[in-house]
Amino acid sequence: EAVLELRSIARHYREGEARLDILMDINLSIYPGETVALLAPSGAGKSTLLHIAGLLERQDGGEVLIANAPTSRMSDAERTRLRRATVGFIYQFHHLLPEFSALENVALPQMINGLSGNEARLRAQQLLDYLRLGPRASHRPSELSGGEQQRVAIARAVANAPHLLLADEPTGNLDPRTAEHVFGTLLALARSTGLAALIATHNLELAKQMDRRVTLRDGRVELLS
Ligand code: ADP
Ligand code: ADP
Secondary structure (H helix, E strand, O other), X not given: OOOEEEEEEEEEEEEXXXXXXXXXXXXXXXXXXXXXXXXXXXXXXXXXXXXXXXXXXXXXXXXXXXXXXXXXXXXXXXXXXXXXXXXXXXXXXXXXXXXXXXXXXXXXXXXXXXXXXXXXXXXXXXXXXXXXXHHHOOOOHHHOOHHHHHHHHHHHHHOOOOOEEEEEOOOOOOOXXXXXXHHHHHHHHHHHHOOEEEXXXXXXXXXXXXXXXXXXXXXXXXXXX
């Protein structure tokens, strides 16, 4: 069963009189444990696609199915609930809360999802240990290296055990060695937990390590070799 299915997704924006058709007919399914690279030039619609797939933005046509459940007729509240339970996001910039420790940054989304503070902190510590950040748990983001910050962002994204991970240029801000390390962590996590990942990246070398590579052309998904 697909974790995510995008069926004939269309999205346009208006710029004054002009109509920009960004996504025309997007069809894509992603299965448990599968990692898919989204490689396309700036402006092609990658962020728009990720936002629609993650129920952050509504499409103009077509259907987004999460674990076979159609989402377009859901209310905003239902979509938010489903997103919190099933989807994790990672961005180019980590967006960690600067006043909180690494541990607290990872624990907070779990507490928002209803876990007690103790349970959330325990699981956050386990995740940070798994990502080899255990000794850094009490540090604030500004006290961590770029690679460490991004690994904390990964821990936060998967803290609620999502089925789907959506990442927008997760290593775009890192030097090549650190990018390789962070990316390796992401792929290992996806393969060991059955998490499905759709990762927008400009890095062809990293994309080659993933199960499938796709691009966007004229608002459609094309498979790359
Ligand atoms: P990418 O992530 O591939 O760079 P985006 O999805 O961010 O592409 O943007 C695709 C196109 O849609 C760009 O031309 C962008 O300027 C335009 N766009 C994105 N969001 C909006 C918006 N809210 N209103 C109008 N145009 C937008
Ligand atoms: P990474 O393994 O993520 O590539 P680096 O090699 O960049 O880490 O950093 C080596 C060590 O220096 C790390 O353990 C990191 O925590 C520490 N460090 C890097 N930048 C800072 C900083 N601004 N403040 C405190 N410690 C830092």
